[in-house]
Amino acid sequence: xxxxxxxxxxxxxxxxxxxxxxxxxxxxxxxxxxxxxxxxxxxxxxxxxxxxxxxxxxxxxxxxxxxxxxxxxxxxxxxxxxxxxxxxxxxxxxxxxxx
Amino acid sequence: xxxxxxxxxxxxxxxxxxxxxxxxxxxxxxxxxxxxxxxxxxxxxxxxxxxxxxxxxxxxxxxxxxxxxxxxxxxxxxxxxxxxxxxxxxxxxxxxxxxxxxxxxxxxxxxxxxxxxxxxxxxxxxxxxxxxxxxxxxxxxxxxxxxxxxxxxxxxxxxxxxxxxxxxxxxxxxxxxxxxxxxxxxxxxxxxxxxxxxxxxxxxxxxxxxxxxxxxxxxxxxxxxxxxxxxxxxxxxxxxxxxxxxxxxxxxxxxxxxxxxxxxxxxxxxxxxxxxxxxxxxxxxxxxxxxxxxxxxxxxxxxxxxxxxxxxxxxxxxxxxxxxxxxxxxxxxxxxxxxxxxxxxxxxxxxxxxxxxxxxxxxxxxxxxxxxxxxxxxxxxxxxxxxxxxxxxxxxxxxxxxxxxxxxxxxxxxxxxxxxxxxxxxxxxxxxxxxxxxxxxxxxxxxxxxxxxxxxxxxxxxxxxxxxxxxxxxxxxxxxxxxxxxxxxxxxxxxxxxxxxxxxxxxxxxxxxxxxxxxxxxxxxxxxxxxxxxxxxxxxxxxxxxxxxxxxxxxxxxxxxxxxxxxxxxxxxxxxxxxxxxxxxxxxxxxxxxxxxxxxxxxxxxxxxxxxxxxxxxxxxxxxxxxxxxx
Numbered sequence: 001x002x003x004x005x006x007x008x009x010x011x012x013x014x015x016x017x018x019x020x021x022x023x024x025x026x027x028x029x030x031x032x033x034x035x036x037x038x039x040x041x042x043x044x045x046x047x048x049x050x051x052x053x054x055x056x057x058x059x060x061x062x063x064x065x066x067x068x069x070x071x072x073x074x075x076x077x078x079x080x081x082x083x084x085x086x087x088x089x090x091x092x093x094x095x096x097x098x099x
Numbered sequence: 100x101x102x103x104x105x106x107x108x109x110x111x112x113x114x115x116x117x118x119x120x121x122x123x124x125x126x127x128x129x130x131x132x133x134x135x136x137x138x139x140x141x142x143x144x145x146x147x148x149x150x151x152x153x154x155x156x157x158x159x160x161x162x163x164x165x166x167x168x169x170x171x172x173x174x175x176x177x178x179x180x181x182x183x184x185x186x187x188x189x190x191x192x193x194x195x196x197x198x199x200x201x202x203x204x205x206x207x208x209x210x211x212x213x214x215x216x217x218x219x220x221x222x223x224x225x226x227x228x229x230x231x232x233x234x235x236x237x238x239x240x241x242x243x244x245x246x247x248x249x250x251x252x253x254x255x256x257x258x259x260x261x262x263x264x265x266x267x268x269x270x271x272x273x274x275x276x277x278x279x280x281x282x283x284x285x286x287x288x289x290x291x292x293x294x295x296x297x298x299x300x301x302x303x304x305x306x307x308x309x310x311x312x313x314x315x316x317x318x319x320x321x322x323x324x325x326x327x328x329x330x331x332x333x334x335x336x337x338x339x340x341x342x343x344x345x346x347x348x349x350x351x352x353x354x355x356x357x358x359x360x361x362x363x364x365x366x367x368x369x370x371x372x373x374x375x376x377x378x379x380x381x382x383x384x385x386x387x388x389x390x391x392x393x394x395x396x397x398x399x400x401x402x403x404x405x406x407x408x409x410x411x412x413x414x415x416x417x418x419x420x421x422x423x424x425x426x427x428x429x430x431x432x433x434x435x436x437x438x439x440x441x442x443x444x445x446x447x448x449x450x451x452x453x454x455x456x457x458x459x460x461x462x463x464x465x466x467x468x469x470x471x472x473x474x475x476x477x478x479x480x481x482x483x484x485x486x487x488x489x490x491x492x493x494x495x496x497x498x499x500x501x502x503x504x505x506x507x508x509x510x511x512x513x514x515x516x517x518x519x520x521x522x523x524x525x526x527x528x529x530x531x532x533x534x535x536x537x538x539x540x541x542x543x544x545x546x547x548x549x550x551x552x553x554x555x556x557x558x559x560x561x562x563x564x565x566x567x568x569x570x571x572x573x574x575x576x577x578x579x580x581x582x583x584x585x586x587x588x589x590x591x592x593x594x595x596x597x598x599x600x601x602x603x604x605x606x607x608x609x610x611x612x613x614x615x616x617x618x619x620x621x622x623x624x625x626x627x628x629x630x631x632x633x634x635x636x637x638x639x640x641x642x643x644x645x646x647x648x649x650x651x652x653x654x655x656x657x658x659x660x661x662x663x664x665x666x667x668x669x670x671x672x673x674x675x676x677x678x679x680x681x682x683x684x685x686x687x688x689x690x691x692x693x694x695x696x697x698x699x700x701x702x703x704x705x706x707x708x709x710x711x712x713x714x715x716x717x718x719x720x721x722x723x724x725x726x727x728x729x730x
Contacts, residue, residue, distance in 0.1 A: 013387075022549065023717070033194055045215065051676070053716075054547035054596070061640050062592045090615030091636030 003031050012039035017048035020056030029059045036063075036072045047078030052086055064095060075099055107184060107407060107414075114403045130367070133306055133383060134354045136417060137170035137369035141354070141379040144314060147189050148377050151273050151290045152254040154193060157182045157289030159275035162195035165224040166202060166277060173211075177224040178489055180211035184222055190290045191215055191270070194228070195277065195285035199236055212234060214291075214549045218411060244287055258314045259294050262373040268412075268682075271316060309388035315378040328479075338378070343368070358385070379636045384622045408460060425453035432460060441468040488523035488551075495524050495554055496559065503559035511604050511728055512539065515694035516721035525717035526553025527663045530559050532569060536605045540568050542723050543616065543661035547637075552591060560585060560595045560638065574599040575614040578638060582614070582646075585639035595638040598661055605728035607653040612646045614638045617667060620660035620686055621651070627686040629679075656729035660686055665716035669705045672712050677705055 001018035012035050020028055027047045042063075052060075060076075067074040075097045079087065087093040161179045165525055178196070184193040192214030202209045212225045214235060215535035228235055235241055240257040247255030257272045270293050298360040301312040315338045338344060340680040343359040343366070357368040365389055370380035386393070425447050430443040447457035496518070503515055516529045526546030534540050542564055546553040565583050577599055585595065600611030611619075621630040635646040653659070662682070669677040685704040687695045698720050705718065 051668075054594075057637070058547040058594060059592060061637075062451055065592070065641075075536065089617060089634050091634045091640075092615070094465065095636055095641065 001027065002083065005027065005031070006066065007039070009038060011041040011043055013043045013045055014083070015045035015048065019051045020049060020059075021051065021053040022055040024038055025053070025055035025059050026058065029062065031065055032059060032063045036066050036070045036074075040072050042067065042072065042074050044074065044076045045078050046076055046080065046083055049083055052083055054090075057086075057090055060092060072099075105409065109409070111204075113405065114399075118399055118403075121399075122392055122396060124396070126389060129388055129392065130356060131379075133367070133388060134356065135307050136380045137371065137379075139353050139611040140312070140381070141371040144379050145371075145373050145377065148273075148375065149374070151190055151276075151292055152375065153728060155254050155273045155288050155290045156191065158193055158195055158290065162197075162277040162288050163279075165195070166197070166279060169202075173504045174246050176209075177213070181213040181222050181224055184213040184290070189292070189296070191268070191293045191296075192225070193284060193288065196228075196235055196241065197277070198284065201285040201309075208235060209286075210551040213352070217313055232668070234311065240272045240274070240289065241287070242271070244283070244289065245284070248276040248287070252281065258316065262291075278379050284727040293519055293614070298620060302372075303424075305379060306381065307383050309387055310381055310383040312379070312381045315380075316376070316490040338586040343382075356367055378691075382535065388549050391392070403543060421449075421451070422453075425449060425457070428706045429453070429460065432457075436460075436464055436467075441471065441679070485523075491554065492520070492523045494521075495557075498558070499529055505531065506533070509604075511726050512602065513694055513724040513726065514539075514541070514722070515698055516719075517698055517713070518717060518719040520549075520554075521665070521701075521714045522550045524551060524554035524555050525549060527665060527717035527719035529562060529719055529721045530565060531566065531723075534569055534601065536573050538571065539604060540563070541602070541659075541661065541721060541723060542597065542598050543570075543619075543663065543719065544595050544638075545616065545663040545665075545719070546595050547593050549716065552593065556591075556593045556595070556639075560597070564597070564599060564686075568599065568601075572710045573648060575600060575646045578614050578635070578646045579644065582638045582644050583642050586642045594640045596640055596664075600659075602653070602723070602725065603728075605658070607655070607725050608650060609653055609659070610648060610650050612648050613647060616638075617660075617662060617664055620683065622658040622686075622690070625690070627658070627683060627685075627690075630659070637661070653725040655725060657725050659721075659723040659725075661721040661723075663717060663719045665714075666701075666705060666720065668716060669709055669718065670710055670712055670715055671710050677708050681708065700723055 001016065001020060001024035004015040004017070004058075006013045006015070014031060014035065016028065019023070023065070040057070044063075063074050066070075076097050079098055084093065084098075087096065095097075111706050131684045151578070158180070161183050165176055165179055192212060194210055195213030196210040196212075197208075201692055208229050208231075210228050212228045213222050214225055216223050217496040223392050227233070228696075239260055239547040243257045243430045244255045254275045257274075259271045262268045262270055266322070268720055270291050272291050274287045274289045276284055277288065279285050297314060299315060323691065328714070343361050355370045355372075357370065359366055359368060365385040366382045367385050368380060368382050370378065372378050428445055429512065432443055435443045441464055443460050447454050449457075480614045495612060499516070499518060506512070512529055516531065517530060518525060518527050520527070526549055527666060528544050528546075529538075530542035532540055542561070544557070544560060544564070546556045546560060560581070563581045568574070568604070574581070596616040597614045597721045598611060599614075600609050602609050612635065613632055615636045618632070618633070618634075620627040620631045622628075631653065632645060633651045638642050667676065667678055667682055671677075683699075683706070685701050686697075688704075689700040699718065702718065
């Protein structure tokens with residue numbers, strides 16, 4: 001998994017590429033959680049995200065909670081059908097702001 | 100080592116240079132010394148010659164006086180010759196001789212000759228030279244001297260000749276002229292020098308064993324004598340006939356030094372030319388001159404060689420002390436370490452690389468020991484944890500119903516379930532229990548993550564769900580309660596996906612709620628299909644979630660298949676997921692099998708798909724077959 005960071009009008013875009021699973025989730029967590037200290041808006045680009053496991057979902061949940069606690073926004077974009085299936089199945093599609 | 104060898108090379112070079120310089124220096128000194136000897140000897144020989152010449156002149160002066168006073172008597176002439184000759188004994192004889200009729204018109208031959216008579220041990224007069232037979236005016240020595248004088252006051256030497264007077268001695272004669280007042284030549288004096296005594300004299304001059312001396316008279320360049328060939332003088336040769344004549348140097352003052360080769364030997368020639376024309380020369384074989392220096396050089400070489408060998412031995416010893424001994428100590432230390440003695444310390448009191456190496460070795464053994472002890476501790480710890488995990492695995496599996504058939508007395512339904520954790524303990528769990536005689540509750544859940552954290556969370560989740568469900572609270576309310584309970588103090592941010600369903604056994608009505616879990620498969624009629632409903636959010640994620648409850652009715656023969664994402668997300672070596680379509684196909688391949696065999700077959704398909712790839716997640720399955728409520 002690789003994470004590309006870009007800044008755009010005060011919005012931090014994290015583009016995730018590859019698999020978000022037990023082994024890569026800690027890396028994602030280390031990038032995502034501190035991101036809310038740097039930007040009010042964090043956008044997760046899932047265009048190249050192939051798979052997300054429960055460990056990855058847990059980080060997304062933590063991100064959502066952190067965003068709420070710090071009055072930031074976290075949006076998700078470019079979700080593929082496969083990933084969307086997982087998000088819908090787990091109810092995350094209702095919890096996350098998917099655009 | 101290179102430094103040491105270089106050092107020795109330097110020493111050897113220094114010795115060689117010093118030796119060469121010393122040799123050159125010594126040769127010069129030795130040559131000077133021999134020059135001195137030759138100068139001294141030539142001085143002695145020269146003195147004899149000079150005195151003989153002077154004697155001849157003295158005799159001539161006496162003869163002149165005798166001539167001026169007229170022939171007083173024979174006895175006066177005899178006493179002149181005897182007295183004057185007696186003054187110098189290096190000669191064997193000497194006398195005065197007058198020209199024909201010069202002293203007396205009546206007498207052709209007037210001469211007075213005295214000689215040393217060894218029998219008398221005294222000088223006496225020899226009258227026999229006046230004899231007509233001898234006719235001294237015709238003798239070679241007389242004519243030579245008379246011709247050579249030419250009116251001067253000097254002396255003339257004859258070539259060596261054999262005396263005819265009976266002694267047959269080989270001699271040379273020096274003569275001086277007797278002149279009257281008008282400087283007319285009226286006679287001569289002579290002094291005879293026996294060659295043998297010259298030879299003897301020269302034979303004594305031997306600075307080295309095979310050196311030889313030669314003496315040449317002035318005018319005729321005759322070799323008077325030499326001691327060449329074991330002291331046997333050879334006499335009567337022309338100096339210019341000597342093979343090395345052209346190599347001789349006698350053209351300056353003092354001793355001239357020349358070099359020549361003769362009969363395979365190199366000679367150094369020390370020559371001196373006197374003012375009166377005599378030449379004195381000593382020939383010395385070069386190797387004898389320098390024999391001493393060569394011997395000394397040889398000794399020097401031996402001394403240097405021996406010194407070098409001693410130095411080398413010393414160096415070898417030092418090197419051995421410096422290198423081999425520490426090396427041996429180190430080797431022995433390493434061997435001892437290899438033998439298992441981790442307390443081995445090498446004591447080397449040197450500040451060089453060996454000291455550093457020994458220190459590094461000592462540090463290594465200490466570190467090694469610490470590391471081995473550490474890993475032993477870790478291994479013990481691991482074993483302890485492993486043993487505990489083993490127990491945990493047993494506890495976890497015993498927490499889930501695992502005796503099948505689970506309800507042998509109930510003919511209305513059949514149930515089978517299995518859980519295989521990816522690690523020792525897992526985060527998946529299933530559960531089923533009778534709430535009352537008519538209601539069977541089934542649970543399938545998956546805690547995010549794996550291993551011990553997931554297992555601990557799983558225990559809580561399972562307990563909470565069972566506690567809340569077993570008194571008949573609707574599934575929706577159970578999840579809403581459990582969700583809030585799990586959200587409390589969920590610092591780790593874990594969550595649970597779960598399905599909880601109640602089967603009303605008499606009617607076959609199945610009421611269920613899905614909190615973010617994989618959709619179950621349902622077999623209605625001949626095939627399995629997805630029991631898709633809108634999922635609620637996972638448990639323990641966010642508080643105060645409302646869950647939607649769903650209902651279906653099972654017909655006898657219908658089956659429910661619940662599983663976790665460990666099934667659909669099993670991965671093969673190409674990182675491909677087992678996925679829903681494969682699961683559906685697999686489930687449909689094993690219709691109507693006993694439930695356990697069904698589960699095992701699906702599991703086998705998953706393993707086949709994985710192609711030996713490591714199981715990444717817990718794999719949990721639960722199958723429920725409804726047989727009918729009225730049985």
